[in-house]
Amino acid sequence: MKWLALLMLALAAPAFANDSLPPAPYAYRQLDDPKLEAKAEALMETLRCLTCQSQSIADSDASMAGDMRDEIRRRIAAGEKPEHIRKWLIARYGDYISYEPRVTSVTWPLFAIPLGLLLLGLVIVLRRFARRR
Amino acid sequence: MKGVRWSLWILVAFVALLGLFALQLSRPKHDQVDSAMIGQPVPPFALAAAVPELPGLSTADLADGQPHLLNVFASWCIPCAAEAPQLAELKRQGAPIVAVAIRDRTEDLESFFQRYGNPFSRVGKDDTSRIQFLIGSSGVPETFVIDGKGVIRHQHIGVIGPEDIPDLMARLKAAGR
Numbered sequence: 216m217k218w219l220a221l222l223m224l225a226l227a228a229p230a231f232a233n234d235s236l237p238p239a240p241y242a243y244r245q246l247d248d249p250k251l252e253a254k255a256e257a258l259m260e261t262l263r264c265l266t267c268q269s270q271s272i273a274d275s276d277a278s279m280a281g282d283m284r285d286e287i288r289r290r291i292a293a294g295e296k297p298e299h300i301r302k303w304l305i306a307r308y309g310d311y312i313s314y315e316p317r318v319t320s321v322t323w324p325l326f327a328i329p330l331g332l333l334l335l336g337l338v339i340v341l342r343r344f345a346r347r348r
Numbered sequence: 349m350k351g352v353r354w355s356l357w358i359l360v361a362f363v364a365l366l367g368l369f370a371l372q373l374s375r376p377k378h379d380q381v382d383s384a385m386i387g388q389p390v391p392p393f394a395l396a397a398a399v400p401e402l403p404g405l406s407t408a409d410l411a412d413g414q415p416h417l418l419n420v421f422a423s424w425c426i427p428c429a430a431e432a433p434q435l436a437e438l439k440r441q442g443a444p445i446v447a448v449a450i451r452d453r454t455e456d457l458e459s460f461f462q463r464y465g466n467p468f469s470r471v472g473k474d475d476t477s478r479i480q481f482l483i484g485s486s487g488v489p490e491t492f493v494i495d496g497k498g499v500i501r502h503q504h505i506g507v508i509g510p511e512d513i514p515d516l517m518a519r520l521k522a523a524g525r
Contacts, residue, residue, distance in 0.1 A: 234424045236451045283477070308486065
């Protein structure tokens with residue numbers, strides 16, 4: 216019974232994930248240069264929040280998402296390319312952290328199947344027209 | 349005749365699709381984000397001490413020749429309190445355990461250690477979760493097995509239960525070979 220309660224607490228962890236430290240400097244503050252901020256924003260909208268997995272880090276108020284925004288804004292301000300930061304994060308968390316669709320050995324059917332179906336439809340339609348003539 | 353063959357193919361495709369659904373649904377749910385850093389050295393970092401009585405933590409401390417357990421935790425994390433008895437047991441069995449406290453305050457850590465005990469030989473202080481980004485950790489608590497060269501060998505996500513102790517001890521031993 217005690218363990219069940221602990222297990223439930225463990226599963227409900229995100230609800231308790233509240234620390235008392237103030238957010239990181241750039242978690243809620245935009246960069247002064249609007250061009251750099253736009254770059255950071257575009258990247259943050261396509262990165263998954265790790266503690267609330269259906270949100271992007273731009274949408275999330277989880278402290279870890281705030282810390283990640285801080286990290287990204289600092290790096291963008293220091294001149295790092297957004298795609299370089301994305302690669303750095305993928306090297307640590309895998310493809311799952313990025314919302315940007317990529318063609319890989321696992322995802323290629325997602326791109327190939329619609330093309331195949333389109334071709335199939337085209338063939339069927341052409342054959343029907345040929346028969347009618 | 350041709351119409352029959354077509355509908356047969358559609359039926360086969362439908363059954364195959366159902367089979368795929370059944371296969372995927374029968375697999376256990378996996379909604380954790382695993383670190384992609386297993387097998388890689390811990391990137392360079394140096395964290396100040398989180399509590400005055402214990403030293404902080406840096407990459408060099410992890411690559412000192414003996415394997416360690418690295419516990420990523422916080423005093424505000426309730427599951428972290430739940431795994432405290434298991435960490436104490438791991439220490440009793442001889443595991444060297446170091447820790448990083450995420451977004452934490454010294455006074456909160458002190459009262460956490462007073463209530464749940466302190467199995468750590470070092471506690472680094474990370475106020476911006478940066479160590480988590482470096483090693484691919486996605487929450488608290490998480491426990492990493494680091495070998496004597498500072499290479500990440502294993503990641504345990506979530507609470508350490510009593511049933512996880514033998515596995516972690518075995519992995520620690522394996523990392524020492």
